[in-house]
Amino acid sequence: MCVQCDYETMLRRAKLDPTENRLRVLEVIGNNSYPLSAGDIFQTLQRSGAINRVTVYRILDLLVAHGLVDRISTGGRSAYYGMAPNEHHLPHPHFYCKRCGQMECLPPESLPLASDAFRKTFPGRIDKVEVRVDGICKNCMR
Secondary structure, eight states: SSSOOOOOHHHHHHOOOOOHHHHHHHHHHTTOOOOOEEHHHHHHHHHSSSSOHHHHHHHHHHHHHTTTTEEEEESOOOOEEEEEBBBTBBOOOOEEETTTEEEEOGGGGSSSSHHHHHHOOSSOOOOOOOOOOEOOOOOHOO
């Protein structure tokens, strides 16, 4: 949960209007300690007020395009959404359970993502480094 992020300021810095729905989507994502699917975000938003499913998908696409939210691949066609790295969210790896489909954030120090050396030797532009560990979570192992 992020109590440090000022979502309105984040939107303004990204040159986006801080509309009520954009703020609601960011709050749902930022107030969770693990990435959420678009369906989870939609269902959470529905509990506090009406919103169109297509609107949620469009807002997610917009927030990803402006670097405020990360779209995290599950290896299939679905994706999860979490806060993009910023001053309050360090880059970190994720764990994806192949059995139940849950995705968790792993501590940044558990699998360091220091890509500076790679960026110096790679001749192209790197926009994002994503590390996902796949396996079976402890709950599914029981």
